[in-house]
Amino acid sequence: MGALMGGGVGLTIGFIFGSWSIIRGGAGPRGFLATLSQYMLSSAATFSFFLAIGSVIRSDSVLPPHFQAAQLQLMAAANVRSKSEGAQLMKARWDAEKRRLAAFSQ
Structure with missing residues (x-):
């Protein structure tokens, strides 16, 4: 459950910060979609990893x-x-x- 929640939050945060970065600095050589998806996936992976660990620790009973x-x-x-x-x-x-x-x- 923590991994799913973290994935959803990470995708949203990645979309927000990735869009802001692309607006501010441009899409770069890979293009808009590849740059945005990289932000979103890396943020989702990070959030889901830490929230999954937290949910395992909290439900250790x-x-x-x-x-x-x-x-x-x-x-x-x-x-x-x-x-x-x-x-x-x-x-x-x-x-x-x-x-x-x-x-x-x-």
Whole structure:
């Protein structure tokens, strides 16, 4: 998918910059079509190469992205606590810290 997107973007950018270069400096000895196609193909190859690498790096997982998003949402919902549960957990941690400090000072 990255290669296809890069190819499309590269062809468009190659057309724009190639046309501008031909307008500014002339077509050269090979002619208008050959010069423009060289700009477009080299730009398309470069963009598609880098976007293909980027898409491979980004999709380097076992699960598809929509399953990963669902999994993260479910995991986040499991870690949500009510205020009373959070207060009980905090009190338990404070009591454990007090006992630890009391044992350390004796």
